[in-house]
Amino acid sequence: MAKKELILLAINESSVSDLAEKALHAAGFDVAIVREQASLDSSIQEAIPDLMILGEKFDGRDWLTVANEILERFPTMPIILYAKQDTTGFAKSALKAGLSGYLYPPLKIEDIVSEVQRCMLRARSLGDWLRREVKRTTAVSYTHL
DSSP, rough: OOOOOEEEOOOOOHHHHHHHHHHHTTTTOOEEEEEEEHHHHHHHHOOOOSEEEEEEEEEEEEEEHHHHHHHOOOTTTEEEOOSSSSHHHHHHHHHHHOOOOOSSOOOOOOHHHHHHHHHHHHHHHHHHHHHHHHOOOOOOOOTTO
């Protein structure tokens, strides 16, 4: 049986994290919810998530600070920003910071699932490409011996 992909929700608003958890469980993902920095750190130590959804404020900290810390340790981890409202400023900042996606109210189950699936597909494609490139560039050539 294939291992389910783990989605980590680092969102303080329980109504949002509860909706996302239900949507993602129904779509076949494992879901973990953290509401404070210490829980986030220990959760990532236990099992590196396949994707993270991060609220714009998390445990009193700005999303950009938290995202930068995560991406410094795990540069290929897809992170989706959940913002309380849709603004071009948030979307542009999220893209510049290297985040993979952006969610905002009104949240619909299909929007959550499709954004997670889109980001996961992109991450898998990048990982596959990277593995092929490493294999190609490190392959031993015996024709010159």
